[in-house]
Amino acid sequence: MPSTQFVIKEKYRYQNGFNSYHESEAIEGALPIGTNSPQKPPYGLYAEKLSGTAFTAPRHENQQSWLYRILPASNHSPFEPRESSSSKTDQEPSAQEKFFQIPNQLRWDPFDMDDTVDWVNSLHLVAGAGDPVMKTGLGVFIFAAGKDMDSHEAFYSADGDFLIVLQHGVLDIQTELGRLLVRPNEICVIPRGIRYRVTLPSGPVRGYILELYQGHFTLPELGPIGSNCLANARDFQAPTAFFDEDTSSSWTLLSKFAGRLFAAKQNHTPFDVVAWHGLYYPYKYDLGRFNTIGSISFDHPDPSIFTVLTAQSDHPGTAVADFVIFPPRWLVGEDTFRPPWYHRNTMSEFMGLIGGQYDAKEGGGFQPAGASLHNVMSAHGPDASTHEKASNAELKPVKVGEGSMAFMFESALMVGVTEWGLKQCAKVQADYSEHSWGALKPHFKRPSN
Numbered sequence: 001m002p003s004t005q006f007v008i009k010e011k012y013r014y015q016n017g018f019n020s021y022h023e024s025e026a027i028e029g030a031l032p033i034g035t036n037s038p039q040k041p042p043y044g045l046y047a048e049k050l051s052g053t054a055f056t057a058p059r060h061e062n063q064q065s066w067l068y069r070i071l072p073a074s075n076h077s078p079f080e081p082r083e084s085s086s087s088k089t090d091q092e093p094s095a096q097e098k099f100f101q102i103p104n105q106l107r108w109d110p111f112d113m114d115d116t117v118d119w120v121n122s123l124h125l126v127a128g129a130g131d132p133v134m135k136t137g138l139g140v141f142i143f144a145a146g147k148d149m150d151s152h153e154a155f156y157s158a159d160g161d162f163l164i165v166l167q168h169g170v171l172d173i174q175t176e177l178g179r180l181l182v183r184p185n186e187i188c189v190i191p192r193g194i195r196y197r198v199t200l201p202s203g204p205v206r207g208y209i210l211e212l213y214q215g216h217f218t219l220p221e222l223g224p225i226g227s228n229c230l231a232n233a234r235d236f237q238a239p240t241a242f243f244d245e246d247t248s249s250s251w252t253l254l255s256k257f258a259g260r261l262f263a264a265k266q267n268h269t270p271f272d273v274v275a276w277h278g279l280y281y282p283y284k285y286d287l288g289r290f291n292t293i294g295s296i297s298f299d300h301p302d303p304s305i306f307t308v309l310t311a312q313s314d315h316p317g318t319a320v321a322d323f324v325i326f327p328p329r330w331l332v333g334e335d336t337f338r339p340p341w342y343h344r345n346t347m348s349e350f351m352g353l354i355g356g357q358y359d360a361k362e363g364g365g366f367q368p369a370g371a372s373l374h375n376v377m378s379a380h381g382p383d384a385s386t387h388e389k390a391s392n393a394e395l396k397p398v399k400v401g402e403g404s405m406a407f408m409f410e411s412a413l414m415v416g417v418t419e420w421g422l423k424q425c426a427k428v429q430a431d432y433s434e435h436s437w438g439a440l441k442p443h444f445k446r447p448s449n
C-alpha cells in the first residue's frame with residue numbers, strides 16, 4: 001500500500017465540465033510540468049498516452065490523455081479467446097453478431113435481473129447497426145448483473161464508447177483514471193479502451209448500454225436556445241486520479257474486441273495511474289440536472305429538444321446516435337394534442353424506461369426495464385387510450401412524468417435486432433402493435449354541404 005500521507009484524494013472526487021481539459025494527481029508532484037514525456041517522469045512513473053482520436057484529428061475533436069503510472073498497460077501476456085455467458089467466442093473469426101432488420105414495431109417486456117453474473121458476463125447485445133471492425137454504427141446492450149467482477153479482473157472494450165444508462169442499482173466503477181459511483185438516475189460514459197472494474201455496492205443492477213463504434217459523444221448545439229440549458233457542461237463529472245500499488249498479484253485483463261471476449265494475464269494492477277491529464281476520460285451525469293425546454297405556446301416540438309448527448313455522423317445534424325430523455329416536465333400547450341404526434345421517421349428509435357410511466361403509452365405495456373424499437377419508417381405514436389384521453393383533455397397546465405424517466409437512443413441507421421433480442425431473451429411482446437393501435441377508430445366526419 002502507498003503510505004497514506006501521499007494519498008491526498010478521497011475515493012470519489014470529481015472534476016466538473018464536459019470536454020474540459022482536466023488534470024489530476026493523487027500524489028502531489030506526480031504530473032510533469034511543461035512536458036508530457038520527460039526522460040524520467042516524477043517518482044519513477046511511466047508516461048503513457050491514451051488516444052481516443054487519430055493523432056491528426058482536428059483540434060475541436062481531438063481527445064487524448066497522458067497517464068503517469070507504475071507500470072505501462074502493455075505489460076501483460078498475450079490475449080486468448082474467452083467465452084462469456086452472454087457472448088460466444090467460438091464463432092468463425094469474423095462473425096459479428098448477426099442483425100435481423102425487420103420493419104415491425106417491437107416492444108420488450110422488462111428484461112430479467114440476473115444474480116448469477118458479473119458486469120462482463122451480463123452484456124447482451126440486443127440491437128445495433130454497423131460494425132466495430134469498420135468503426136461504424138452502434139450496438140445496444142441490455143445488462144443485468146448481481147455479482148462484483150472478480151477482485152483481480154479488469155475489462156475494456158476496444159469496440160467503442162459505452163454510454164451506460166442505469167435502470168436499477170448502483171455501479172461502483174474503478175477506472176484507470178479514478179472512481180465513479182453511478183447512482184440511480186445517473187448515466188456514465190466509458191470511452192473506448194479505458195480499463196475498469198465494476199462492483200455493485202447496493203446489490204443487483206440492470207440497465208441499457210449504447211456502444212458507439214464511431215466518434216464520441218458531444219453536447220448538442222443550442223442554436224437559438226442560447227448558451228445554457230439542456231445538459232449543462234458543468235454538470236458532467238470526471239473522476240480524479242486514484243491508484244492502487246500492487247505489482248505482485250495476478251490479474252486478468254478482459255478485452256471486448258470485435259464483439260468477442262479475450263483474456264490476458266498480468267502481474268500488477270491495471271489501476272496504478274497516479275496522475276493524468278487530457279481530454280479523454282470517463283464521466284457521469286445526473287439526468288435530474290437536465291434543464292428541459294419545451295413549447296410554452298402551442299404544438300409538440302420534435303424530441304430533439306430533449307437531447308442530452310449526440311454523436312454526429314459526417315453529415316452535420318444527422319446523428320449516428322442521439323441520447324434523448326423524457327424527464328418530468330410541464331405541458332402547457334394551448335389547442336395542442338400534447339403527446340407525440342403519429343409519425344414515421346427516417347431515424348430509428350430504440351426506447352427504454354428507467355422508471356415511472358411514459359406519457360405516450362398510457363395503455364400500459366411499456367414498463368421500466370422494458371424497451372421498444374421503432375425502426376426506419378416504422379409507423380408509431382400514442383396508443384389508442386392515450387389518444388382518446390389527450391384529444392379530450394382539458395388543456396390546463398399539467399406536470400407529466402413525475403417520478404418517471406424514459407429515454408431514446410435515436411439513430412440515422414437502420415437498427416437490426418440480434419437473435420438474443422428477438423428470441424432467446426423471450427421478452428418480445430407478440431401483441432404490441434395490435435395492443436397499441438388496433439383499437440384506433442376513425443373519427444372522420446365529411447362536412448355536410
Ligand SMILES: O=C(O)Cc1cc(O)ccc1O
Nearest residue numbers: 302303339340341349360380
Ligand atoms: O416515439 C416516441 O415516443 C418518441 C418521440 C417522442 C416525441 O415527443 C416525438 C417524437 C418521438 O419519436
Ligand SMILES: [Fe+2]
Nearest residue numbers: 343349374380
Ligand atoms: Fe417516435
